Amino acid sequence: MGTEFFSQLKCRECGRHYPKKAIHVCEFDFGPLEADYDYDLIKRSISRAAIESRPQSMWRYRELLPIDGEPTVGLQVGFTPLVKADRLAKALGVKELYVKNDTVNYPTLSFKDRVVSVALSRARELGFEVVACASTGNLANSVAANAAGAGLRSYVLIPADLEQSKVLNSLVYGTNVIGIHGAYDQVNRLCSEIAGKYGWGFVNVNLRPYYAEGSKTMGFEIIEQLGWRTPQHTVVPMASGSLLTKICKAYQEATKVGLIDEQRFSVHGAQATGCSPISVAHKAGTDLIRPVQKPKTIAKSLAIGTPADGYYAVNVMRDTNGSAEDVSDAEIIEGIKLLAQCEGIFAETAGGVTVACAKKLIDTGKIPRDESIVLCITGHGLKTAEAVAEHIGAPRLINPSLREFDSLLHAELTAVPAGHRNGQPAIAGAARAGESDASLI
Numbered sequence: 001m002g003t004e005f006f007s008q009l010k011c012r013e014c015g016r017h018y019p020k021k022a023i024h025v026c027e028f029d030f031g032p033l034e035a036d037y038d039y040d041l042i043k044r045s046i047s048r049a050a051i052e053s054r055p056q057s058m059w060r061y062r063e064l065l066p067i068d069g070e071p072t073v074g075l076q077v078g079f080t081p082l083v084k085a086d087r088l089a090k091a092l093g094v095k096e097l098y099v100k101n102d103t104v105n106y107p108t109l110s111f112k113d114r115v116v117s118v119a120l121s122r123a124r125e126l127g128f129e130v131v132a133c134a135s136t137g138n139l140a141n142s143v144a145a146n147a148a149g150a151g152l153r154s155y156v157l158i159p160a161d162l163e164q165s166k167v168l169n170s171l172v173y174g175t176n177v178i179g180i181h182g183a184y185d186q187v188n189r190l191c192s193e194i195a196g197k198y199g200w201g202f203v204n205v206n207l208r209p210y211y212a213e214g215s216k217t218m219g220f221e222i223i224e225q226l227g228w229r230t231p232q233h234t235v236v237p238m239a240s241g242s243l244l245t246k247i248c249k250a251y252q253e254a255t256k257v258g259l260i261d262e263q264r265f266s267v268h269g270a271q272a273t274g275c276s277p278i279s280v281a282h283k284a285g286t287d288l289i290r291p292v293q294k295p296k297t298i299a300k301s302l303a304i305g306t307p308a309d310g311y312y313a314v315n316v317m318r319d320t321n322g323s324a325e326d327v328s329d330a331e332i333i334e335g336i337k338l339l340a341q342c343e344g345i346f347a348e349t350a351g352g353v354t355v356a357c358a359k360k361l362i363d364t365g366k367i368p369r370d371e372s373i374v375l376c377i378t379g380h381g382l383k384t385a386e387a388v389a390e391h392i393g394a395p396r397l398i399n400p401s402l403r404e405f406d407s408l409l410h411a412e413l414t415a416v417p418a419g420h421r422n423g424q425p426a427i428a429g430a431a432r433a434g435e436s437d438a439s440l441i
């Protein structure tokens with residue numbers, strides 16, 4: 001199955017067709033190549049009922065993913081919860097809010113498991129024995145784990161100054177971790193040279209057309225989990241800008257193949273101010289991206305100074321009536337805490353970026369309070385624990401004595417604001433329904 005659905009690669013700029021090989025740029029205009037499908041055939045072949053009857057993984061949208069045979073890597077990836085986030089909605093002063101929770105994606109707790117399962121399934125079809133990536137951390141984790149599980153040799157190249165957990169979470173799988181003294185852009189350039197010289201399958205270089213399509217599954221799942229409709233607003237963190245463009249592509253494809261009726265939707269992008277080339281371009285009303293030479297933010301997973309899909313991301317935001325925002329490190333930490341304390345979801349710094357940017361977009365009226373909103377929360381908080389470690393307090397220490405516990409509790413009950421006692425975080429308790437509280441972030 002499949003060969004007939006995924007037809008070819010196609011240049012995003014000139015539309016020229018290319019064979020389904022490990023290539024990623026057009027020879028004529030250097031435009032990026034993208035997977036193309038026989039949508040008429042897919043429309044005749046799939047239905048909501050057929051999809052719903054399949055196992056709960058991202059592969060239930062198999063016809064719209066770019067491999068020829070059956071998937072062989074990452075069969076369990078995806079179909080993460082779409083959480084109706086009523087307490088966070090109240091805190092932000094909006095009516096209908098959901099969190100697409102990829103902090104619990106399998107196996108490495110980020111949305112990158114989606115792109116890697118497609119890239120490595122395709123890498124095997126193309127006969128690669130060594131796979132590799134340039135990564136800001138999460139991609140490295142996922143390539144390392146999925147390559148180990150598939151018995152493929154792997155090399156992951158990362159900036160040397162990543163969070164400890166991200167490094168550890170690659171090393172443990174026995175992959176070759178190469179730390180580069182430099183920013184992500186320099187890592188990426190080196191990887192292009194290595195791919196050319198050694199002929200390895202770099203998931204986000206020569207296998208990028210396949211890899212990138214995996215991100216669509218986040219969009220397909222949102223649609224299905226909402227009862228086959230698109231949310232009016234989707235807020236997406238941006239590094240290269242690929243995930244944002246692919247969520248839009250998923251919404252468009254679902255319409256094209258008849259899974260949903262045509263609906264209006266806006267896609268909004270979120271970045272950290274310390275590395276916000278896409279957000280800056282969008283705000284300036286241009287699609288010309290000015291590279292950031294020295295990213296400076298705790299959101300290291302989003303720190304890409306020259307975003308490969310930045311131009312396309314700006315265009316998606318413009319065409320869907322979406323907006324871009326960016327936030328400071330302090331706002332990112334408040335965003336992480338707000339999500340954790342309202343919904344019990346611990347996100348990494350990229351998640352804090354998404355929550356804090358969503359708050360800004362709501363407060364400035366770019367996202368109306370009475371429309372449906374999905375926040376894409378893309379990685380787990382334990383991966384970036386050091387970013388919040390000094391901002392969340394510490395345990396109170398006592399001896400194993402009931403008397404000491406009694407006096408601790410007594411001191412707390414007299415000191416802590418009312419909101420905490422009935423299980424409400426003070427910040428959420430302070431917000432009135434229908435409006436946001438400026439003290440939240």
Ligand SMILES: Cc1ncc(COP(=O)(O)O)c(C=O)c1O
Pocket residue numbers: 110111112136137138139237238239240241242243244301302348350378379
């Ligand atoms: C947690 C997390 N969220 C979002 C992104 C953004 O991905 P993209 O490069 O597709 O914009 C990344 C990229 O590394 C990431 O690690």
Ligand SMILES: [Zn+2]
Pocket residue numbers: 011012013014015016026027028029030031
């Ligand atoms: Zn071209």
